[in-house]
Amino acid sequence: MLSTFLSQLQGYFSKYFVLGAFFPMLSFAVLNGLIGYVALGAWQAWVDANILNASAGETTFTTTALVVAVTLMAYVLHGLGTTLRQVLEGRSWGGVGRLLIPAQSRRREALRRRLQAVAMEIADLDDAPNWQNEMAAARDAGKRDHPGVAYAHPAPDPVATALSELEPKMLDFQEVEADSLQTTAQEIANRLRTCDFDHSPVLLEQQQRLGRVIAYARERAPALHAGLQNAMNAGFGAQDVAPTSMGNVANSIQSYALRRYHCNLELIWSNLLRVAQSDDKTQAMLLEAKTQLDFLVACCWLTLVSAGLWAVVFAVAVPSRAAFLASALGGPLLAWLWYRAATEQYRSFADVAMATFDTLRFDLLRAMRIAAPADVADERTVWENVDLMTTFGADRNFRYDPPPKQ
């Protein structure tokens, strides 16, 4: 019966409604119904009388009525989807939102500082070839000035100590500071100048070991920088900081378009969706990502609402301290997990949205009858002008391409 109903449902509603709103609502209705069956005597009696112990006709009628009710509630949930998502993004939170912003700002600031530190490390490590050259030159000078002289290592040997600290970091894929590398390279160069490296095998080995650590550090630092930059770009927008992680991920979409194309994406988003409809695969990809996001957002809210209702029930109707605590604390915890999952999914959706804009931006310009730009600078000017004209009504002119028929 359910499969028939779902087939019919898809005839009236899109599969994205079924997946993003109907299934979450149905799942939570069933789950709450089961909890109610255990917890509430009146509900148990009603279910027994009208479904479990009723005639086939009565059971069918009651079940159909319940499924229709669930469908209606799912439709309401679907309609509220954008609002519910925006609340999770931290919009309309008023004073509470302002209280939460400093924590997000600190998170962004910490990321920015880390990014800056890694950039400084990269700049320092760019000098590594000079350290290597200096050691090579010192080696030649030592052989020339002190032929046959072996280097006598002090005990304890500071270079050996430094290498014993640096090499484990390399083996554990940890960050290696450029300063330590430079100091050690300098010390090895100083030593090489005072001896013949052919007669100082341990010193030569130390130079080679340091060379491996330097190569590792030079390879790792840019990768770390790229990772941090990606985290910054995907986790925060360039504009205001939102009170929640999800809000900041949402901001990152707009920032991407602004950063790369100087385009106000929010302004042309609806037009972009219309253009995306002409490409089935792009549209499907976009809607799949959006549906998964809607599903998780719906689950988050339904968990929160269900937990709230059961907390009241367990406080008043069928009192139980343990059940009250479980629903009042466990419910929000579960909702938070849904929220975290939704935030991660939002990143995926943001990726898809950005890729869609990357792919379809010229189609969008064509749909707007704006001539395709010649180069990157030209494109940025076009999007800036579209923004100025649309947002501020600025006096900008575009030549229609192709021109409208007279």
Next chain:
Amino acid sequence: MRLLAHGQAWLRALFTAGRVMVLAYVAVIAALAWLLPWPEGGAPYRALRWMDAGARLSEELLAAPAVVTFEDRLRVRGERARLVNHYLTQPVAAGDPVLPHHVLAWPLLRTDEVVPFELEAEPNWSVLNAGSTVQIWVDDALKVPAARVLAIVPAGGTGWQALRAGSDVKPDSLGTPKTKPQLRVINLPRPGRAAP
């Protein structure tokens, strides 16, 4: 001073507004859980009337407890399953609690000699149960004027057997195997009433 500044920064990072709100929420819920007047549940099933040791419990012999708390709802269902169709190990007065440790799956028979009497169908447990006094008739002749039932047990399939003390029944009281003796209840179970 620098240490103090570091400490302040650490505290600011640790106690963000969000975390403070979560802590406040948890504190409110914990306070509610502590302060709300949670009713005491845990009422047991009670006997509707006096029952002798060996009585088989049925729905009509037990008064279900009032379900006050959620735990009651979870407990009562399981407790009912552990009581109904089980046998009392000791007599229970009307209104007394009947707890799972008061019952066994098979009656404790405190006499060495037990005479079974075959019943045609499941009896009405309120009338015929351990402690009931019965007469046995064979072909319109009263063979046993009064015998006390020790227990009634299932005897395979839909059959039942009433067990009585051997001292109440003489060897020829039930007639030959071909005869079909009849049981007649003359007294319901009641306390302090021994078999005549």
